[in-house]
Amino acid sequence: MKLNKYHFITLLFGVLLVLxxxxxxxxxxxxxxxxxxxxxxxxxxxxxxxxEVEGAVSNPAWKDSAEKEYDLIVAxxxxxxxxxxxxxxxxxxxxxxxxxxxxxxxxxxxxxxxxDMTPDKRxxxxxxxxxxxxxxxxxxxxxxxxxxxYWRLKGGQLEQNRTGxxxxxxxxxxxxxxxxxxxxxxxxxxxxxxxVRVSSVRTIPDQPSVVPLEYLNAxxxxxxxxDRKLLTGL
Numbered sequence: 001m002k003l004n005k006y007h008f009i010t011l012l013f014g015v016l017l018v019l020x021x022x023x024x025x026x027x028x029x030x031x032x033x034x035x036x037x038x039x040x041x042x043x044x045x046x047x048x049x050x051x052e053v054e055g056a057v058s059n060p061a062w063k064d065s066a067e068k069e070y071d072l073i074v075a076x077x078x079x080x081x082x083x084x085x086x087x088x089x090x091x092x093x094x095x096x097x098x099x100x101x102x103x104x105x106x107x108x109x110x111x112x113x114x115x116d117m118t119p120d121k122r123x124x125x126x127x128x129x130x131x132x133x134x135x136x137x138x139x140x141x142x143x144x145x146x147x148x149x150y151w152r153l154k155g156g157q158l159e160q161n162r163t164g165x166x167x168x169x170x171x172x173x174x175x176x177x178x179x180x181x182x183x184x185x186x187x188x189x190x191x192x193x194x195x196v197r198v199s200s201v202r203t204i205p206d207q208p209s210v211v212p213l214e215y216l217n218a219x220x221x222x223x224x225x226x227d228r229k230l231l232t233g234l
Contacts, residue, residue, distance in 0.1 A: 037194070037230055039074045039090045045227075047218035050078045055087055070099060070195075078215070086215045089197045090231075096154045096193030104150050104197055105136050113138040113146075118208075121149055123217050129234040131220070132158065137208070138199075147209045148199040149216060155191025156233045196231055 046052075055077025067073055070091040079085045093099035105115045121133040133149045140146065152159040198212040220228060228234065 036072060036094070037092055039072055039092060042223075042227060042231065043074045043076050043088055043090050045219065045222060046076075046078050047215065047222060049081045050215070053077050053079045053085070055085070057087055057089065069102070071095075084200070084209075084211045086198055086200045086212055088215075089195075091193075091195045093193045096191040099193070104134070104148060104195075105138075108136075108138040108146075108148070112141045115139075121213055123213070123220060125220060125228065125232065125234055131232050131234060133213075133216070139205075143205075145202045145205045146199045147202065147212055148197065149212045150195065150197035151232070153194040153231075153233050156229075157191075158233055194231060 057075035057077060070093045072092040073089065074091075075087065075089045077085060077087045105117065109115045116137045116139075118135045118137055121135050123131045123133065125131060131151065133151055136148050138146045138148055198216050200209045200211045202209050220232065223231070
């Protein structure tokens with residue numbers, strides 16, 4: 001296989017990433033030992049007229065695999081009175097640099113899904129506080145089409161989930177994000193990481209689902225200020 005400039009760029013970022021991780025490991029005594037959040041309690045909260053049902057995230061094999069990426073992961077599938085479903089995943093890692101997981105579009109694409117980025121969504125919380133959500137559509141090999149919304153916090157601050165390199169290669173995009181984070185945090189304390197993802201399988205493949213955004217909007221407005229701060233940084 002002939003190497004092109006994108007392969008060399010990817011290789012360069014891979015080398016830099018390894019070097020940065022080694023330096024961070026040496027400085028690991030500065031890790032910020034954040035308190036583990038009670039994600040089980042937070043994910044069990046749900047808006048009225050929604051109830052928990054069995055879903056793919058109930059599969060023990062899925063959870064065992066996901067736990068390799070995070071210190072803590074919880075997931076639920078909820079269904080409303082109209083039969084609409086959403087799947088919610090929440091993760092937390094004490095070391096938000098080395099165990100922050102992946103941008104979610106990379107996770108989907110690595111499982112064979114075709115990923116199309118869509119414009120970010122926004123949820124207005126308290127006056128002057130707006131949460132930006134990364135949005136994409138995942139078309140899975142089996143024919144299911146999912147609308148996905150998510151966000152990540154590093155040390156309580158909203159992370160960027162796009163670099164503009166997604167059309168070239170999602171792995172390259174992910175490495176660029178990791179390098180930006182490591183350079184910025186190299187001489188500081190290691191923050192924790194929180195991720196919240198909500199998705200819904202479309203009932204009509206070519207018709208976008210608004211259910212994930214509607215669920216999140218209702219859910220976040222139910223939370224106490226302290227719980228909302230923990231999950232959104234706002």
